[in-house]
Amino acid sequence: MWKWSIGIWTRARLGANKRGLSLTWPSAKHLSTGRSSLPKVRNIGIIAHIDAGKTTTTERMLYYAGVSKHIGDVDTGDTMTDFLEQERSRGITIQSAAISFPWRDSFTVNLIDTPGHIDFTFEVIRALKVIDSCVVILDAVAGVEAQTEKVWKQSQSKPKICFINKMDRMGASFNHTINDLVRKFMQGTGTKPILINFPYYKKQPTGNDFVFQGVIDVINGKRLTWSPDDPDKIVIDELDGTSLEQCNRCKESMIETLTEYDEDLVEHFLEDAEGDYSKVSAQSLNASIRKLTLQNKVVPILCGASFKNIGVQPLLDAVVNYLPSPIEAELPQLNNKITPMKYDPKVGCLINNNKNLCIAFAFKVITDSIRGKQVFVRIYSGTLNSGNTVYNSTTGEKFKLGKLLLPHAGTSQPVDILTAGQIGLLTGSTIENNVSTGDTLITHSLKKDGLKSFNKEKELALKINPIVIPPPVFGVSIEPRTLSNKKSMENALNTLITEDPSLSITQNDETGQTVLNGMGELHLEIAKDRLVNDLKADVEFGQLMVSYKETINSETNIETYENDNGYRFSLSVMPNSSPTPNCVTYPLGINDNYLIMEKDAKHDKEWKLQVSLESIINSIMASCIVGLQRGGKLANFPLYGCSIKIKRDWLVPLDLESPQEILKITRNLIIKALNDLPADKYDCLEPIMDLDLIIPQSDVGTVLQDLTGARKAQILSVEDELATISSISSSDIFPGNNDRIYIPPDIISNLHTIKDKQKAQDTNFNMKKIVKAKVPLREITAYTNKLRSLSQGRGEFNIEYSDMEKVTNDRLQSILHDF
Numbered sequence: 104m105w106k107w108s109i110g111i112w113t114r115a116r117l118g119a120n121k122r123g124l125s126l127t128w129p130s131a132k133h134l135s136t137g138r139s140s141l142p143k144v145r146n147i148g149i150i151a152h153i154d155a156g157k158t159t160t161t162e163r164m165l166y167y168a169g170v171s172k173h174i175g176d177v178d179t180g181d182t183m184t185d186f187l188e189q190e191r192s193r194g195i196t197i198q199s200a201a202i203s204f205p206w207r208d209s210f211t212v213n214l215i216d217t218p219g220h221i222d223f224t225f226e227v228i229r230a231l232k233v234i235d236s237c238v239v240i241l242d243a244v245a246g247v248e249a250q251t252e253k254v255w256k257q258s259q260s261k262p263k264i265c266f267i268n269k270m271d272r273m274g275a276s277f278n279h280t281i282n283d284l285v286r287k288f289m290q291g292t293g294t295k296p297i298l299i300n301f302p303y304y305k306k307q308p309t310g311n312d313f314v315f316q317g318v319i320d321v322i323n324g325k326r327l328t329w330s331p332d333d334p335d336k337i338v339i340d341e342l343d344g345t346s347l348e349q350c351n352r353c354k355e356s357m358i359e360t361l362t363e364y365d366e367d368l369v370e371h372f373l374e375d376a377e378g379d380y381s382k383v384s385a386q387s388l389n390a391s392i393r394k395l396t397l398q399n400k401v402v403p404i405l406c407g408a409s410f411k412n413i414g415v416q417p418l419l420d421a422v423v424n425y426l427p428s429p430i431e432a433e434l435p436q437l438n439n440k441i442t443p444m445k446y447d448p449k450v451g452c453l454i455n456n457n458k459n460l461c462i463a464f465a466f467k468v469i470t471d472s473i474r475g476k477q478v479f480v481r482i483y484s485g486t487l488n489s490g491n492t493v494y495n496s497t498t499g500e501k502f503k504l505g506k507l508l509l510p511h512a513g514t515s516q517p518v519d520i521l522t523a524g525q526i527g528l529l530t531g532s533t534i535e536n537n538v539s540t541g542d543t544l545i546t547h548s549l550k551k552d553g554l555k556s557f558n559k560e561k562e563l564a565l566k567i568n569p570i571v572i573p574p575p576v577f578g579v580s581i582e583p584r585t586l587s588n589k590k591s592m593e594n595a596l597n598t599l600i601t602e603d604p605s606l607s608i609t610q611n612d613e614t615g616q617t618v619l620n621g622m623g624e625l626h627l628e629i630a631k632d633r634l635v636n637d638l639k640a641d642v643e644f645g646q647l648m649v650s651y652k653e654t655i656n657s658e659t660n661i662e663t664y665e666n667d668n669g670y671r672f673s674l675s676v677m678p679n680s681s682p683t684p685n686c687v688t689y690p691l692g693i694n695d696n697y698l699i700m701e702k703d704a705k706h707d708k709e710w711k712l713q714v715s716l717e718s719i720i721n722s723i724m725a726s727c728i729v730g731l732q733r734g735g736k737l738a739n740f741p742l743y744g745c746s747i748k749i750k751r752d753w754l755v756p757l758d759l760e761s762p763q764e765i766l767k768i769t770r771n772l773i774i775k776a777l778n779d780l781p782a783d784k785y786d787c788l789e790p791i792m793d794l795d796l797i798i799p800q801s802d803v804g805t806v807l808q809d810l811t812g813a814r815k816a817q818i819l820s821v822e823d824e825l826a827t828i829s830s831i832s833s834s835d836i837f838p839g840n841n842d843r844i845y846i847p848p849d850i851i852s853n854l855h856t857i858k859d860k861q862k863a864q865d866t867n868f869n870m871k872k873i874v875k876a877k878v879p880l881r882e883i884t885a886y887t888n889k890l891r892s893l894s895q896g897r898g899e900f901n902i903e904y905s906d907m908e909k910v911t912n913d914r915l916q917s918i919l920h921d922f
């Protein structure tokens with residue numbers, strides 16, 4: 104918490120000198136050992152629409168935490184979290200970067216800065232899997248944009264704080280953005296916004312211009328202004344006049360909202376504060392906001408302009424004050440739903456009441472030119488020590504851990520131990536072939552090789568539910584420039600898809616063509632760039648093409664393999680259906696395919712196999728993926744939405760030495776089953792996209808005509824965009840569910856740039872419409888130029904994968920013409 108005194112506040116006063124050295128925070132110590140007191144850890148994700156200012160805000164956080172000595176800037180390409188060459192040259196975040204830093208009173212913040220572009224949605228999904236809460240950044244001019252809506256929904260019930268950024272820009276509206284937030288996410292849910300601070304505009308000495316200069320702190324009733332020349336200097340003043348009046352109204356509104364849910368605060372308000380709003384203590388308000396944020400009853404809202412260094416320290420305070428520690432977060436989602444789990448304040452998450460059980464989840468793999476493969480893990484329970492023997496419950500492999508690191512985006516710090524709640528990195532040669540994204544690692548917290556002490560049936564079979572990978576929608580063919588480059592191309596592709604499992608490779612056995620598939624044009628563009636420039640693959644690429652799929656509408660014959668050595672194996676391929684009783688289901692990668700194994704209690708228990716059941720199942724899964732990717736009978740498009748069912752009576756010989764032997768058998772059975780299925784039992788599928796358009800009202804007719812005609816779009820809705828900024832700025836109160844929350848009115852700030860002036864005119868004088876539609880991806884490629892010409896450059900659009908849809912025979916013929 105801040106110590107309030109009127110005057111000038113700098114980093115030096117907090118104990119950090121200008122070179123970023125911490126004198127009073129015990130940061131260096133707790134970061135170097137990897138141990139932190141669990142209640143003082145925050146695992147947060149920074150999420151938002153593209154360009155909202157996530158990386159800019161993260162860079163300021165790192166600077167104020169003393170981690171970086173100068174403020175990195177996306178526009179000059181010297182940020183710590185966007186360290187890939189492609190990120191720096193394009194000024195966008197491509198992969199989520201994890202970084203740990205200290206903040207006040209020995210808190211450790213583990214932060215993941217996520218990309219905003221829709222093509223990198225998998226990066227957001229995997230970050231959301233391992234963080235406990237989110238900081239949502241909003242652009243104060245644009246309000247809640249399409250990708251913010253998406254990530255808000257994806258983050259489900261994780262507690263959130265909102266930071267309304269870019270308050271310095273012309274057209275910025277605090278009021279409009281909060282209205283937008285409430286309308287899109289809170290109305291009818293019982294969740295309410297809580298204004299922690301609101302913007303302060305300073306009137307310029309000449310003219311009537313106001314410039315965004317700081318914030319009014321509602322809880323402490325102070326004005327904080329940042330110096331344009333010195334990022335470390337904050338001046339704290341008492342309030343008077345309109346600011347004081349607005350702050351009091353905000354505080355009353357805050358107390359009214361909180362007391363609706365919090366009996367403890369009601370008691371404090373009536374007894375200690377004697378019903379006087381001004382006497383309600385900051386401590387009680389902060390405790391109440393924390394409690395209700397964790398319950399998703401309220402969302403604290405702050406504002407600032409990260410680019411101008413305004414408002415970032417209060418945001419960091421809000422992170423540690425209001426967001427959950429790992430012992431207050433949601434429990435992990437395990438495959439075995441009956442395993443008991445709870446939080447213990449000392450050891451963190453306690454799984455199966457076994458405090459020695461360490462469970463970690465591998466959520467990201469990167470390849471460093473010096474350190475080789477590194478795996479990001481989130482530790483859920485217990486501790487991970489370097490040198491521990493670890494069991495990978497996803498693959499059934501055992502291996503010894505090498506060095507552990509704490510991530511610092513671009514650089515990392517070696518540690519001996521990673522504790523529950525931490526996000527860390529595994530390195531060393533032993534992880535090379537033993538860990539992939541989505542794997543669960545299990546070990547004994549105290550013993551170097553204590554796996555034997557676990558209950559094999561229960562504890563070593565535990566898995567954290569895997570990350571769901573959306574299907575790729577675009578592909579590009581790739582071939583080595585010379586035959587001698589083939590091996591290095593395969594290695595480079597392998598590295599690429601290990602790092603980013605939302606990329607995939609399909610191989611056409613007939614034509615020999617290799618296709619790299621991804622989530623969108625930009626995704627593949629970046630992948631191509633990485634292949635050639637970072638991984639030095641000497642390759643040629645074909646045209647970008649839509650990723651079509653095939654599916655089956657009927658079950659295949661049951662195919663059986665049996666031999667004298669004791670193998671017996673039968674399977675069939677069928678369309679996905681509802682869960683089958685007495686079966687175990689395993690997802691098969693990206694195409695909504697599954698492996699279904701009829702349960703047989705005999706397996707593993709009685710077989711006394713030399714290799715683990717998990718590694719056998721893993722081999723079966725790998726061969727299923729290959730078998731289904733060979734494609735269907737219509738056009739060899741990869742199979743989608745299919746299940747491979749292994750029948751109950753399967754047997755493998757007791758002396759089986761390697762599960763690899765099973766690979767070929769399974770693959771051949773799948774190919775035989777699919778070959779014998781007649782062509783009329785196959786359907787072709789094409790990707791359908793959700794399209795969000797914002798267009799001037801005057802162009803709605805022509806744009807809709809083009810969409811429904813040539814582009815075969817189905818229009819879902821056409822709505823007015825929210826009222827324009829000028830009309831909203833006068834409305835300072837909006838209705839919530841049954842109550843009203845006070846938001847101070849906006850002041851239109853100075854016009855900074857020509858672009859901003861144009862944007863302001865556009866926003867003020869042109870009513871816009873929001874169109875939502877579904878459209879085949881094939882019809883919406885290269886739409887940017889078309890929309891530009893139909894809307895005189897004023898239309899904007901966003902597309903996002905919706906689902907795969909069956910195509911008619913005529914359409915299939917027209918699709919086949921594209922190849």
Ligand SMILES: Nc1nc2c(ncn2[C@@H]2O[C@H](COP(=O)(O)OP(=O)(O)OP(=O)(O)O)[C@@H](O)[C@H]2O)c(=O)[nH]1
Pocket residue numbers: 151152153154155156157158159160177178194195196197217218219220268269270271272407408409410411
């Ligand atoms: N005027 C103004 N510009 C800002 C502010 N914060 C960020 N920007 C600018 O907005 C642009 C995008 O900023 P980023 O930090 O890269 O945004 P992002 O959300 O990380 O972008 P992606 O990760 O690519 O989605 C850059 O040009 C920043 O300089 C702000 O407070 N005010």
